[in-house]
Amino acid sequence: MNWKTVLILMQVDRKSGRLIRGRKLTRFHENRFLAYWPYWTALGVGLAAGLLAGVVYNTAAASDVSAIGDFKDAALSIFLSLPTLVLIYSVVFTLFQQIQRSGVRASSQVPYWLPVTWQEHTLASILASLMGLPLASVVFIATAIITFSPFGGLVVPAVATSLAVFAAAFMASATTEVFRILQVRFIGAVYKSTGRAAVWVRFAGSMVFFIVFYILYFYVFYGSGIVTFIQNVASVQTVAWFVPFVWPGLALFYSFISGELLIGLAFMAVSILFIAGLFLLATSLNRRFGLYEPPAITVSHGAYAPKTGLLGRLGFSSPEAALIRKDLKAFTRRRELMTIFIFPIIIIIVPFFQTFGSTSAQAPFQFSIFFAAYTFILPAAAMAMALGNFMIGEEGQAVWRIFASPISARSLVKSKFFFIVLFSLIILVITGAVGSVIYHLTLRAAIIAFFEGFFLIFAIGTISLSNGIGGADFTETPRPRMIRQRTVYLNLGECALAGLAVLAPFFPYVASSVLSAFIPNLFDGWVLDPVLALVVSAVIAIVLTVIFYRTSVKNARELLKKAEK
Amino acid sequence: MVNGAIAVELKGVVKSYNEILAVNQLDLTINTGEIFGLLGPNGSGKSTTLKMLMGLVTPDAGSISVLGIDVQKDPVAVKQQVGYVPESPRLYEFLTGIEYLDFIGDIYAMKAEEKKNRINEYLKALQLEGREGDMINGYSDGMKQKVALISAFLHRPKLLILDEPLSALDPRSARIIKDFLNQLKTQGVTTIMSTHVLEIAQAVCDRIGIMYQGKLLALGNMKELRQMSMLPDSGLEDIFLKLTGTGDTRAIVEELLK
Numbered sequence: 001m002n003w004k005t006v007l008i009l010m011q012v013d014r015k016s017g018r019l020i021r022g023r024k025l026t027r028f029h030e031n032r033f034l035a036y037w038p039y040w041t042a043l044g045v046g047l048a049a050g051l052l053a054g055v056v057y058n059t060a061a062a063s064d065v066s067a068i069g070d071f072k073d074a075a076l077s078i079f080l081s082l083p084t085l086v087l088i089y090s091v092v093f094t095l096f097q098q099i100q101r102s103g104v105r106a107s108s109q110v111p112y113w114l115p116v117t118w119q120e121h122t123l124a125s126i127l128a129s130l131m132g133l134p135l136a137s138v139v140f141i142a143t144a145i146i147t148f149s150p151f152g153g154l155v156v157p158a159v160a161t162s163l164a165v166f167a168a169a170f171m172a173s174a175t176t177e178v179f180r181i182l183q184v185r186f187i188g189a190v191y192k193s194t195g196r197a198a199v200w201v202r203f204a205g206s207m208v209f210f211i212v213f214y215i216l217y218f219y220v221f222y223g224s225g226i227v228t229f230i231q232n233v234a235s236v237q238t239v240a241w242f243v244p245f246v247w248p249g250l251a252l253f254y255s256f257i258s259g260e261l262l263i264g265l266a267f268m269a270v271s272i273l274f275i276a277g278l279f280l281l282a283t284s285l286n287r288r289f290g291l292y293e294p295p296a297i298t299v300s301h302g303a304y305a306p307k308t309g310l311l312g313r314l315g316f317s318s319p320e321a322a323l324i325r326k327d328l329k330a331f332t333r334r335r336e337l338m339t340i341f342i343f344p345i346i347i348i349i350v351p352f353f354q355t356f357g358s359t360s361a362q363a364p365f366q367f368s369i370f371f372a373a374y375t376f377i378l379p380a381a382a383m384a385m386a387l388g389n390f391m392i393g394e395e396g397q398a399v400w401r402i403f404a405s406p407i408s409a410r411s412l413v414k415s416k417f418f419f420i421v422l423f424s425l426i427i428l429v430i431t432g433a434v435g436s437v438i439y440h441l442t443l444r445a446a447i448i449a450f451f452e453g454f455f456l457i458f459a460i461g462t463i464s465l466s467n468g469i470g471g472a473d474f475t476e477t478p479r480p481r482m483i484r485q486r487t488v489y490l491n492l493g494e495c496a497l498a499g500l501a502v503l504a505p506f507f508p509y510v511a512s513s514v515l516s517a518f519i520p521n522l523f524d525g526w527v528l529d530p531v532l533a534l535v536v537s538a539v540i541a542i543v544l545t546v547i548f549y550r551t552s553v554k555n556a557r558e559l560l561k562k563a564e565k
Numbered sequence: 566m567v568n569g570a571i572a573v574e575l576k577g578v579v580k581s582y583n584e585i586l587a588v589n590q591l592d593l594t595i596n597t598g599e600i601f602g603l604l605g606p607n608g609s610g611k612s613t614t615l616k617m618l619m620g621l622v623t624p625d626a627g628s629i630s631v632l633g634i635d636v637q638k639d640p641v642a643v644k645q646q647v648g649y650v651p652e653s654p655r656l657y658e659f660l661t662g663i664e665y666l667d668f669i670g671d672i673y674a675m676k677a678e679e680k681k682n683r684i685n686e687y688l689k690a691l692q693l694e695g696r697e698g699d700m701i702n703g704y705s706d707g708m709k710q711k712v713a714l715i716s717a718f719l720h721r722p723k724l725l726i727l728d729e730p731l732s733a734l735d736p737r738s739a740r741i742i743k744d745f746l747n748q749l750k751t752q753g754v755t756t757i758m759s760t761h762v763l764e765i766a767q768a769v770c771d772r773i774g775i776m777y778q779g780k781l782l783a784l785g786n787m788k789e790l791r792q793m794s795m796l797p798d799s800g801l802e803d804i805f806l807k808l809t810g811t812g813d814t815r816a817i818v819e820e821l822l823k
Contacts, residue, residue, distance in 0.1 A: 300698040304663050304684065306670070306677040322671030326657065333659035333700075397655040403621050405672045406645040560640070561623060 005116055006124045013128030038132065042140040049140075050147025057151050075152055076257055079161040082141060083168035083248040084237050090134040090172030097129055098180050118290065122177065122283040129173045138169050157256045164248035167275060171245060174278040181285040247271040316415065319407050323415040330394060331423075336480055337394060340386055344379030344427045373510070375435030376449040377503075380428035381456045384420055385495050388464020391416040392559070393472040393482030402560075409556035417465055417549070424457040448530050452503070455541035459502050460495045462548035467491040469555040502541045505533035571630075572597040572724055572755040573618060578627035580613055587613040589779035591627070595757060595772075598750050602770030603759045604801075606809055610779040611759045612652055615726050618757070619649055632723055645673070648717030652728040652759075654709065658702035662693060662712050665701060666719060673720035680719070687715040691738050706733040714742060725749070727758040731765060743769050767801040777809045 033040075061068050130138075142162035149158035237246035238253060248271045255264030311321035331337045395402060402412065432453065436446045471487025509530060573595040580588040588610040595601045603611045616622040618631055620640030629636045631643045657665055663684065670680035688694050691711045701709065710733045717725060725746070731739045746756050746769060760766050766773055773790060775783045783793050783804075791797050794804045806814070 300661055300663060304667075304681060304697070306667060306681050318674040319672045322668050325671075326660065326668050329664065330657070330659055398657050400621070400651050400655065401657070404619055404644060404647075404649045404651075405669075406641045407672065408641055 001117070001119055001123070005120045006127070009116065009121060009124030010128045010131075013124060014131050038136040039139050042136040043143050046140040046143025047147050050144040053144070053148045054151030057148070072152055072154065075148075075154060076157060079145065079154075079157055080249050080252040080257060081237070082145075082161055083164040083252065084246050086134075086138060086141070086165045087168040087172045087245055087248075089137075090130070090169045091175060093133050094129045094173045094176040095179070097132065098176060118283050118287040121290070122279065122286050125286075126170065126173045126177050126279070126282065129176060130169055134169050134172070138165055141165050157252070160255065161252055164252055164271075167248050167271060168245075171248075171275055171278060174275065174282055175245075177282045178278065178285060181282065181289050244270070244274040247274060316418070317411060319405065320411045320415040320418075323407070323412070324419055327391070327394075327416070327419050334394075337390070340383070340390070343382050343386060344431055370510075372435045372439035372441050372445070373449060375438070376428070376432045376446075377453045377456060379431040380424045380453045381460050381495075381499060383427045384424040384457045384461040385464045385491070387420040387423060388461050388466075389468045389471075389488060389491060390482045391420060391465060392469050393474060394480070395472075396474055396476045396480055396482075399474050407560075409553050409560055412556045412560070413465065413469075413549070413552045417461060417552070420461040420465060421457060424461060425454070428453045428457065444530075448534055451534055452506070452537060455538055456499060456502055459498050459541045459544040459548075462545050462552060463494050463498055464491055466548045466551040466555055467494065469552055469559055472559065498544055501544070502537050504540070505536040506530070509533060570597045571595070572599070572632060573757065574628075574630045575614075575617075576628050578614075578617065578624045578629060580610075580617060580622060580624050586779050588617070588624070591779075591781055593774060593781060593784070595755060597755050598753045599772060600746060600750055600756045600758070600770050602766035602773040603757060603776060604761075604763070604766055604773060604805060605776035605782075609776040609809075611776055612728055614776070615728055615757065615759055618726055619644065619647060646723045648720065648722035648725045650710075650713045650717045650727045650730055654713035656701050656709055656712060659700065661698050661700050662688075662704070662708075663697040665712060666697075666715060669716040669719055675720055683719055684715070687718065690741055691715065707735060707738070710734055711738060718745075723754060725754060725756040725758075727756065729760055730758055731760070731762065739765075763801040763805060773801070775805060775808055783808050 057071060060071065142165060145158040145161055146155075149155045237249045240246055241250055247267050251264050251267035251271055253264070254260045254267060309321050309325070311324055312318065316324065331340070428450065432446065432450055435441065435449075441449070467487050467490060468483060471484040471491075473481040473484045475481045571594055573593070575591050575593045578588055578591040579586075591610075591614065603614065605611050613622055617624050617629055618636065620636040620643055623637065632646050634643050634646075636643050657668070660668065666684045666687075667680070670684065675683075688697050691714070693708065693711055693715075696704070696708065701712065704712070710730075714727075714730060717727065731742060734742065743765070746758075749756065750771075758766075758770070767787060772784065772786050774781050775790075783790055785793065787801065790801070790804050790808075791799065794807050796803055796807060
């Protein structure tokens, strides 16, 4: 193993992160000190945190000598949960790093024509994956506990914990490396063997991944809470002793808490063996599949038969129908566009965890009305807003095809707007059904909420589309931008105002219903019958839709004229 | 429209990008059924000129008429009759080859049967048969170029605007495209191509225009260009290097060898 080669490869890997951050490299000169700022910062903050904890410990110990033992036990139990905690989030962050890199096509290409061994390549890849948050956190933890240790007389456990934490992070990164290689090899094979289904496998897989991730995220941060989570980790790892990933934590537990040093040393030895095994596995997988080219995804076989199409029968011209069909395929095949379907799911999940935590407590009646409206209206409106923003920018650099094709501004807006309405309506129906069932809405209330959502889709969809055309950004590297940042904020403000305007006729009704228990006769004389409020709301929505649809066409004309930009 | 009639006419066209003058007072007439080559060093204004012909870039001054239509007034009508391949054609990588071509056929409102027949013919001719069901992101650069070329030919346009059309193509496919352009010429189809491969321009083009710093430096067939450059027995490469004043390559090579 040539360590210099490993270091050079790590540098290259670290610099590929510039693509993710979108750095412009004209006349670029890297300041080495600044390049490693996260680690210097982690070192400084760790020192400060360790000293602060030490001072607090000394002060507390001076005032209550009998509590010293309890403080030491608490510190030790935190120490022993650290390796497993570091392992968990290092796996998450190294996995995310891999996803980010594959998204910007920045995965480091194996330089097979250079004199680099597979061991060197694999080790560099594992260590480079740790760069960033995982390594900075390891530096922070190690510095903090070693600085604190002399105050509490815990120098040996602190040094051992620091080593175990680094071992856990390495273990996590090696595991990610193994998964990365397997993913490249076997997902490709799955695509090849499943044919057309490959697209749906990828779509469903992405959905499941994000839903599971967000459910876990909200469970940890809004459900049981992070402190309970740490306590659970500490108690679970002794039960799950047969899982190799908790062995560094167990080595600490048996060495410093239960006092069984021999068992502690045994866990330390098997931890080292396990890490070596993971490294050997990653190396041999890299040797075998490192240069593997995933096969092209075959979507269709057999004779080609053009479809006449339902869209044509619905009154869309041939170019309009072609654009809609193309966009339907884009939103089920492009990863960055698939994630848009996550919004409505998140919007439904968040209030459950945020409001009620992990308990099964029933919501008060007033909250039920609010959340029913929330699940009915917000996901569809958010979908219309997001789609409106992205529908033009998602064309990316292939937008030359639109510019070079005989498509008028009117046709472009018509086809894009139809797509926005279609998808937002589907979301409205699904989330509305969920909201109706969970919050036991009456049929009348559900119908009113449905129409209100429908009007919002039209108003917000046209506003967002007009902004999406005006602020389209076709940049694809380092990642597809789709829309300029400033336009997003502007659009958000406009959509919020439009949403409030469309919903305004209902405000007195909702306010008096929700607050009637506290302030009787509120808004007396101002409360419209919900059906009348719906009609007023429809008028407002139609006016907004007509105005902004025209603006969209005007913006599309400008866009097609200014193709060079 | 018959051969000999004017297919493309540029009069006093000027285009600048901020302080850079990309095209400077360009006057050019291209006849129907002609294969016209537009040559020039990098940054000479070729691609900008081709984009202006398509209505993709608006000129700052001057007028452009394509197939008798004012590009600025009715760009959609021009695009309906033109087939275009840009310098680096970015395709929809999430579509399969066949889906992309199907999409193009629909954009030009082709009839289903006609579209199917033509797509199959082109796929067979350019050896893409068997790969048409793969997603484009799995294609090589050459295969992507073939798809871009088919999408330009598919709707039988009256004018082809091709920016480096043969780049990344294998010799067989390049030969097919060259022969195909010659056949289209006999049917009255006009082709304007930009290329850096001077052998191709010399072999295929009826007339050649050499652009340099936004201006048309020379225009004519090979015989006329030889006379202009006073290099009676030379090939296009020598003529090009002399006219553009970039011919002193020997000194550079000697410097490199030191």
